[in-house]
Amino acid sequence: MGTHFDEIAAREARVFLPVVKRLPVAIVEGRGARVRDADGREYVDLTGGWGVTAIGHSHPALVQTIAEQAGRLMQTTNLFYTVPQLDLCERLLGVVPDALTRCFFVSSGAEAMDGALKLAHRATGRTQFVSTTQSFHGRTLGALSIIGQEKHRAPYQRIVQEGCFVPFGDLAAARRAIDANTAAFVVEPVQGEGGVHVAPDGYLHGLRELTREAGALLVLDEIQSGIGRTGKWLALEYSSVVPDVVTLGKGLGGGFPIAAFLCTEDVAKTVSLGDHGGTYAGNPLACAAANTVLRVIEEDGLVARTAELGARVLAHLARFAAAHPTAAARARGRGLLLGMDLLDADAAATLSRRAIDRGVLVNVTAGTVLRLFPALNIPEEDLWPALDAVLELVLA
Numbered sequence: 001m002g003t004h005f006d007e008i009a010a011r012e013a014r015v016f017l018p019v020v021k022r023l024p025v026a027i028v029e030g031r032g033a034r035v036r037d038a039d040g041r042e043y044v045d046l047t048g049g050w051g052v053t054a055i056g057h058s059h060p061a062l063v064q065t066i067a068e069q070a071g072r073l074m075q076t077t078n079l080f081y082t083v084p085q086l087d088l089c090e091r092l093l094g095v096v097p098d099a100l101t102r103c104f105f106v107s108s109g110a111e112a113m114d115g116a117l118k119l120a121h122r123a124t125g126r127t128q129f130v131s132t133t134q135s136f137h138g139r140t141l142g143a144l145s146i147i148g149q150e151k152h153r154a155p156y157q158r159i160v161q162e163g164c165f166v167p168f169g170d171l172a173a174a175r176r177a178i179d180a181n182t183a184a185f186v187v188e189p190v191q192g193e194g195g196v197h198v199a200p201d202g203y204l205h206g207l208r209e210l211t212r213e214a215g216a217l218l219v220l221d222e223i224q225s226g227i228g229r230t231g232k233w234l235a236l237e238y239s240s241v242v243p244d245v246v247t248l249g250k251g252l253g254g255g256f257p258i259a260a261f262l263c264t265e266d267v268a269k270t271v272s273l274g275d276h277g278g279t280y281a282g283n284p285l286a287c288a289a290a291n292t293v294l295r296v297i298e299e300d301g302l303v304a305r306t307a308e309l310g311a312r313v314l315a316h317l318a319r320f321a322a323a324h325p326t327a328a329a330r331a332r333g334r335g336l337l338l339g340m341d342l343l344d345a346d347a348a349a350t351l352s353r354r355a356i357d358r359g360v361l362v363n364v365t366a367g368t369v370l371r372l373f374p375a376l377n378i379p380e381e382d383l384w385p386a387l388d389a390v391l392e393l394v395l396a
Contacts, residue, residue: 004038025356030057033378035361044386045361046374051192051224051337054251055296056375062254062292069288076284078277084287091294092248092260095233099242102268105260105282105290109223109249110138112259113186115276116245117142119263120184120217123244123270127161130177131186132168134194134366137221146186148194168197171206178210184217184245185210189235192224192373195366196332196339204241217244217267223259224337227251228297228376231307231335238334251376254296256289302376309380310335313372313387320391327394328370338372339365342394351393358389370394 008026026038033056036042048054055062069084076082089103106112121127131137135148144153145161148168153160166173168191178185185207191197204220211218220243225235229251232238236246244267249259280286297303310333317331317340331340342348348368355362365371370390374383 008038023352023356025361032056032059033375033382041359043356043359043361044382046372046383046386046390047361047363048251048336048374048378049255050363051229051250051373052253053255054227054229054376055254055293055300055302056377057255059254059296061296062256062289065288065292066256066285069285074283074285075280077279078281082282082284082287084284084291085282088287088291088294091291092262095294095298096246096262097234097236097242099264100246100262101265103260103262104276105258105287106278107257107259107280107283107286108138109247109259110140110143111278112223112247112249112261113137113146113221114140114142115261116186116219116221116247116263117146117184118276119245119261119267119271120219122275123217123267124183124215126181126183126216128164128181129161129184129186130164130166130174130182132188132191133165134168134191134197135165135186135188135221136191136193137186137188138223168194169200169203171203171210174207175210178214178216180214182211182214182216184219186219186221188221188225189238190225190230190334190337192337192371193365195369196337196371198332198334199239201239204236204239208241208243211244219243219245219247221247223247223249224373225334227293228303228306229335229337229373230333231303231310233303235334252293253286253290254293256286258283258286258290297376300377306335306376309383310338313383314338316387320394324395333372336373336376336378339369342368342370347394347396351390354393354396355390358393360386360389362386362390 005026027035028038029036129146131146133148137143137147146163148165164177166177189199226248245263247261321328329341363371
């Protein structure tokens, strides 16, 4: 690493709360699928800013929208109407199942999940939640109560409500767990952080039936899988299941912090004025940004492109795993949310760091799963060389 990076790292070491493990890159600029570091080196970004930069880094239309809205109105209180929030409500409800009729905007996915939990409690009067092992729903105290990863939940167990966790994809286990005390079953249609696991055929339908029979809600966490990421506007479209509540985030703002939770009219009827809120809820600058992201995805046909390109990338990963059975296995995913098991845990632990030297930013999640979630509009001339560089490192 160069001198500029060393200076930045030294400055941060004196002031930043050390709760994040950094990679040795200080990013200062991004354009499309590429970013540049403080020492002038360029990288192809296969992480998409954790799946956030859905239309690429600093998309010109998004930059223009943010600048124009910032010059007009950045913030007011949610006591007043604003047009960007109204526009976003209408646009977002236009791409989700018709049964979802109400939405509320917050600043992060974890906040959206907290809102969803509150809705489930209000709608049912119940206090128990069921979710799945290896799930990830955020790190607020509310979200931690349903996160299926012990490493995140255990340190705060004494101040977090105890949840119930069942194996992902196991309907029999879900049937045993859902009872008259269950407010909601919370599940990701595609587990992202947990290793890119796609819900098995019939699983979401089964959960819909079980929750309905028990008088509980079905909450789908589409914070990572939504906004075109899987080749559909929402991953739930693959099963045609309509939940009671959906949470969205990450790609919604294209890099600007915004998230949302949406619900059916039946659920909406159970809340009262003051049941939820937030200083930045429906922030006009964030809502304007999200409107532009949705518009660009629609106008550029990025949902269909993601489905087509993702299928080709998945086939490429599957061929690689078949050709190198001692190095990799089980390529999976949908659209441009893809994963592949790496069989050498030690090599997997260093892959992200080694990829930096090859000019690629890539993620390994759940210890040994190569996860790919680049911008939905990543140019193929960036994607394929970067991916092959990473696969070469898997064999190194």
